[in-house]
Amino acid sequence: MIVSYEIPLLLLVLVTAGGAILVKDLMSSVLLLGSYSFFLSLAWAWLGAVDVAFVEAVVGAGLATVLFLLTLFGTNPKDTRLRRPPLSLATLIIFPLLGFLLLYAASDLPVYLDPNSPASVHISPTYLEQSYQDTHTPNVVTSVLMDYRSLDTMVETVVIFAAGIACALLLRRDAS
Amino acid sequence: MKIFLLYILVLLAILLGVYLYRVLQGPTIFDRVLGLNGISTKAIILLIVMGIYFERVDMFVDISTGYALLNLVGALAVAKYLERKGVP
Numbered sequence: 001m002i003v004s005y006e007i008p009l010l011l012l013v014l015v016t017a018g019g020a021i022l023v024k025d026l027m028s029s030v031l032l033l034g035s036y037s038f039f040l041s042l043a044w045a046w047l048g049a050v051d052v053a054f055v056e057a058v059v060g061a062g063l064a065t066v067l068f069l070l071t072l073f074g075t076n077p078k079d080t081r082l083r084r085p086p087l088s089l090a091t092l093i094i095f096p097l098l099g100f101l102l103l104y105a106a107s108d109l110p111v112y113l114d115p116n117s118p119a120s121v122h123i124s125p126t127y128l129e130q131s132y133q134d135t136h137t138p139n140v141v142t143s144v145l146m147d148y149r150s151l152d153t154m155v156e157t158v159v160i161f162a163a164g165i166a167c168a169l170l171l172r173r174d175a176s
Numbered sequence: 177m178k179i180f181l182l183y184i185l186v187l188l189a190i191l192l193g194v195y196l197y198r199v200l201q202g203p204t205i206f207d208r209v210l211g212l213n214g215i216s217t218k219a220i221i222l223l224i225v226m227g228i229y230f231e232r233v234d235m236f237v238d239i240s241t242g243y244a245l246l247n248l249v250g251a252l253a254v255a256k257y258l259e260r261k262g263v264p
Contacts, residue, residue: 005182005185005186005189008186008189009189012189012192012193012196015193015196015200016196019199019200023200027205027208027257028199028202028205028208031199031208031209031212031254032199032200032208034212034250035196035199035212035215038215038216038219038243039192039219041239041243042219042222042223042226045223045226045236045239046226048230050232050235050236050239053239054238054239054242057239057242057243057246058242058243058246061216061243061246061247061250062242062243062245062246062247062249062250063246065250065253065254066249066250066253069253069254069256069257070253072257072261073257073260073261
């Protein structure tokens, strides 16, 4: 039985996203962004993507909050008051059009949990049947990430490492 | 049993909404921090109830433990920030 429990979760996501934009000072915006990514991870967990939910909870809600706070350490506290320009006409036209286009494209997506959708007939059965014999890893997602696509994952790790070094160089205390 | 768990999930979502009102509306920064901590505790419970609903508690306990640990780090970072910069 599929219950559409994701609707209240997505409502909470919408409320936090709107609040993070509309709230006055940056500190509250950072806190609201943390709760935003946590509600998003609850939605992922409800849809069955447990690994994505784990990454969203750890990186989005935990690490991003700390990184935003480190950025706030480096800024002037007098800059925390934002002044927003009024909405231009192009914004009012383009963004509803973009939303309409996305909704129109979403009507072509396969039905949720459809066993005949292209994503679940192309290569997923091969992974599900042979990944344990090939890699001896009980978790299929781990074997795809770390074995079948290990070069991809390695280069991603290099990118994240370089970003971490850049953050450490930018945010270090002035030791000079 | 599934219906019962679903009612619990909906009730927890409503409770999350109540905390969210405090985070959005809170006059001082401490209201927001406390609301965020309340949201995280409710959400940890919600993840575990979700795991019982799907009968895969072992995977969901991992997420909720990781989130609880990192939420502690986030709360400490907020406290450090407020100590260093002063209350706005």
